[in-house]
Amino acid sequence: MSAEVVPLDLPRMFLGDFPPLFFAEIALRTVVIFGWLLLLLRLMGKRGLAQLSPLELAIVIGLGSAAGDPMFYPEVPLAHAMLVLALVVGMQRLLAYLVIKNETVETFIEGVPVELVRDGIMSNPALDRSNLSREDLFERLRVAGVRQLGEVQRVYFEQDGNLSVFLHQGDAPPGLPIVPPWDLEAPVPVREGGQGQLACTSCGAVSLVDGPVPPCPHCGHEDWTHATTDPLGGAHGSARDDSGGDGGDHRLGLGGPLGGGPGTTPG
Template identity: 30%
Template sequence: MFISLIRTMILYFVVVFTMRIMGKRQIGQLQPFELVIAIMISELASLPMQDNRIPLFHGVIPIITLLALQVIISVLQLKSEKARVVFCGKPSILIKNGIIDIQQLKEQRYNINDLMEEIRLQGYYNLEDIQYAILETSGQLSIIPKTGLTFPSKDDLNIKYSQDQLPVTLILDGNINKNNLNIIGKNQSWLESQLKKNNVPSSSRVFIALIDSKGKFYYQLKNNGGSNK
């Protein structure tokens, strides 16, 4: 039992390390060759976990081999357009000017119900409102609405605005993030003064505190007893 536990832990960290090396897209929308590699890695990792008679390296070595193969294919895609087409294929236009391309649906084996569902999920209900609907190589559906139906921007309306920034977390579950304080050019004394302004006696009582995208201080207490922007 103890040996199985150790073997499982080792294989778990090997797979996590492999997926991290393969890139963030591995946990998002997978390309076909990436999906194949992910499935094969899961199978290779499960065999040594289920059977202690199989040497651990018989699972680890093939996983590392697949990792190397994925890296090589990714480099080929960066260097060659033909390689991208071979391994990932090309996007397919399913709707053009509000008209469904029936032949493309047949070629991609994409039924009309799935198409209409994806369109509704993206907030569109009428086919004539859509200029293009493109089935990407990852299987996601991209929709480009007709220009006259897009929302006007602040630039279009000549509205003055300031650029939003990424929120920066300062306190999480009572723990102060000193690194993030340094990033925004503040120190712990400044943070404590912000808490005092909001009648918060200690950071240990704060569930979350951050500088939001507008540059304002926001906090919420652990007991949900108060928040401020």
């Protein structure tokens, strides 16, 4: 400890050697840094935040920093730290109120859910906006028990960074296999030509092919593999799927709350 520091000097501990107007500077510094921190956390995206919203993470960082320094730095007066803590909590209460009352503020602070998969087809632009790779999505879907994308009706990337996964209740149509992980066993490519239902490895769209493989009608890529209903069992989709249908694209008209009814395209 420095020789100039007098232990248990209460005026120094609480007020320091600063003029009273310095409290106003502390308030301004806190507001500026808190706002900048909140903006940076918002730009990190939901994947970087995991379970915490940008506002919650900013609160944790701000409170932790303000509470930690005065504990062991004798030159930091307690009154300054107490003011910072009070300002951070006050701004949190204000922003929480604005999030409830104003949808624009809520959208800026929390973001909005992003639809990543619809009827077994991935949205690559949505994955890019969410800073998620195809492998990240597959990993999270496997945790939810998904073996192939045909099982999936919708996947939403929620505001807290979690995935909401909605699956078919009955027999699912064939789709792009995601089990086993492609790093361990990549799906067998179909490049020259094929017969039956093939799945685009770029977006998961399924097409009935009889001859040379065409570009994917959904994303334009030409990388295909066999669509499957059970990757672990090795059952591949064909001109007739397991439900006895004609092998068409049964991802339309799911029925139920997520589908648009039989024979219609969901909105």
